[in-house]
Each structure stands twice: as C-alpha cells, then as structure tokens.
Amino acid sequence: MPVRSSATARQLRLGAELRKLRERAGVSSTEAGRLLGTNQAQISNLEAARIGVSADRVRALARNYDCSDQALIDALVAMTGERKRGWWEEYRESLPVGLTDLAELEHHATALRVAQVINIPGLLQTVDYAREIFREAVPPLLPHDIEFRVSHRIKRQAILYREAPPPYTAVIHEAALRMQFGGRSVAKSQLDHIVTMSERDNVTIVVIPFEGKAFPSAGHGIDYFQGPVRQLDTALIDTADNGSLIDAAAQLDRCRLVLDRMEHVALRPDPSRDLIHNIAKAL
Known part of the structure; x- marks a missing residue:
C-alpha cells in the first residue's frame, strides 16, 4: 500500500x-x-x-x-480499509486537524458524553452563538475563516438527527447558560434551542447549578466518545489548542469518573430544562 x-x-x-x-x-x-x-x-x-x-x-x-x-x-x-471520504474531508486542508478528527470521532461513536463549564457544547450551539465564539479566537480569524468554522460546527450536529442517532448526554454548568455571547437575543435563542434539543429521545441535558456541590476538573471541558468496545473509547480534553486526545485505559477511567461525578451533582433532566427555560425567560 x-x-x-x-x-x-x-x-x-x-x-x-x-x-x-x-x-x-x-x-x-x-x-x-x-x-x-x-x-x-x-x-x-x-x-x-x-x-x-x-x-x-x-x-x-x-x-x-x-x-x-x-x-x-x-x-x-471495521476500522480498516482506505479512508472513506466523510463530509469532514472537505475541511481537512482548511481547518486544524483536531477539528476534522473531532467530526470523524463523533461520526463513529456509539454514544457521546460531554461536559462544559463556560461554553455551550458544540453539538448544541446555534449558528449565531458559534459565530460569536469564533469571533473571539486568538489570534483573530478572518471573516471567511469564521464562516468556514461555523459551517463545520453546524454540520457536525447532523449526527444527532440521523436515523439511528447515538445517545448524547451533555452536562452544562449554569455559568455557561448565563453567558450572553452576542447579546441577549443570541443568548435567548441559544437557550431556547437547548430546551428544544433536550426534548429529543436521544439527547439528555443536565445542569450543574451555581449552588451545586464541588466537582472535579471544573476548568476543563470533556468530550467522551464511546467505541463499539470499551478498549476503543476516546476522550478529548479541551485546551486552547483544540484539545488533547486520550486513549490510555487509566486516563479513560479517570474521564469516566469525572463525568459520573459531574452528572451526580447536576440537576435531573426535567429540573435542568426548567432552569434553562427560566434563565431564557429572564433575558
């Protein structure tokens, strides 16, 4: 070959x-x-x-x-053979490799778990919210690069709508819900979108309220991709440089424990939805 x-x-x-x-x-x-x-x-x-x-x-x-x-x-x-061109391949020469690998990992995952403290998880972001996130990139992105990244982020979300979507669980801190990136209108639309997504059968969204208990790794976002067997699970720890992939067994065990503990201190889905709705109403 x-x-x-x-x-x-x-x-x-x-x-x-x-x-x-x-x-x-x-x-x-x-x-x-x-x-x-x-x-x-x-x-x-x-x-x-x-x-x-x-x-x-x-x-x-x-x-x-x-x-x-x-x-x-x-x-x-199942992982063998020549590379099958997924939709993300059209972005491979124009985006950091970590972003295209992220889309490929999401596409093949049998289940996804994410946790975010400051930002809304990418698969739940609206177009306007995502655009505001990319406008604050350091170093600054050119307008066409911003739109390219927004397009990539929105296309990633298709996995939640496909015929047999993977189960998706998102733990979001209340701090992320109250950030008004882009102003009140953008923030309210984003919160309304989260409420709508939380009603999908394959999506579970829980919120850690300000008055919630302490939890580990409070400063880092985590994306966890479940493989067809546990040995093939992968985790992504958010960093300023698009994240660090983890596949060592001990590190994956730690990521699962962190996510478990974050879910444990979060509100259940229905109270979480009510909290999101109330924050949106107050805007």
Whole structure:
C-alpha cells in the first residue's frame, strides 16, 4: 500500500491498537513481520498508520498475537480499509486537524458524553452563538475563516438527527447558560434551542447549578466518545489548542469518573430544562 501523506485520528488509533496487541503478546516487530510474511519495517509502518491495513491482515495479526477477544477484533476490522471520504474531508486542508478528527470521532461513536463549564457544547450551539465564539479566537480569524468554522460546527450536529442517532448526554454548568455571547437575543435563542434539543429521545441535558456541590476538573471541558468496545473509547480534553486526545485505559477511567461525578451533582433532566427555560425567560 502507498505511504500516506497524513493519517486521521481513527487510522492512528487502529495502528496503536495493533501495536498494543503485539506488545501484550510479547512479540517483537521483527517476529511479527516474519509471522505475517513481511518485514519489521512493514509492521512499524502499519502501527504508525503510515500505510493502510486490510481486514484480512488485522485478523491474521490477531491470530499471531493470540488475541481471542472477538468483539475487539471485529471492531478493529471495521476500522480498516482506505479512508472513506466523510463530509469532514472537505475541511481537512482548511481547518486544524483536531477539528476534522473531532467530526470523524463523533461520526463513529456509539454514544457521546460531554461536559462544559463556560461554553455551550458544540453539538448544541446555534449558528449565531458559534459565530460569536469564533469571533473571539486568538489570534483573530478572518471573516471567511469564521464562516468556514461555523459551517463545520453546524454540520457536525447532523449526527444527532440521523436515523439511528447515538445517545448524547451533555452536562452544562449554569455559568455557561448565563453567558450572553452576542447579546441577549443570541443568548435567548441559544437557550431556547437547548430546551428544544433536550426534548429529543436521544439527547439528555443536565445542569450543574451555581449552588451545586464541588466537582472535579471544573476548568476543563470533556468530550467522551464511546467505541463499539470499551478498549476503543476516546476522550478529548479541551485546551486552547483544540484539545488533547486520550486513549490510555487509566486516563479513560479517570474521564469516566469525572463525568459520573459531574452528572451526580447536576440537576435531573426535567429540573435542568426548567432552569434553562427560566434563565431564557429572564433575558
């Protein structure tokens, strides 16, 4: 297979999981190449996602590594093949790679959990609210770059409307609900939109009120993407540089615990909806 000029987060994850299987089996890359009828360089390229890998080769590698977890093998097989051009590919050359990888992760997730303290989660933002967020970017974005990013953010939201949408749970702090980005009119429309979204069967929105208890990681937003098997879960921790992807088991365990504790101190869905509605009415 030809060497890729770049790899997506999903392709990099596949290579990393193949490396984990090999290392758990105690097999060197040289021995792995011999067992597969190739060489060490080919194995290194597969694991670094510099080249693609076929479904048959994934199954062969799993056999060579004595992996008996069929659910994991099937999930890895589903990640193989040449890159299928999702809608986000049209943005890959124009946006930071983290944003296009985010859209791809959302598209393939079986369930999503997010937590935000200052901003409304991206999948729940209105066009006007998103535009105001991007207008405050540092360094400043040109007008056409702002509109490009707004377009990308709104297209991401299609996953919540598709025929079999993934379950989506958002924990939002009251502080984010009271921020008036773009003024009262934009803020009210944004809150009304959240109330409408909260009524969808696949969407759960809960609010941590100002009088709520303390919770961990209060300063960071979290996006958690559930994979077809737990080993393939991924988390994104918000940073000023578009976020940091996490896939180590211990770190994922910590992210799940943080989200669990944030949900525990939040209001239940109905009181949360009432609070959002009341904030909107006061604007």
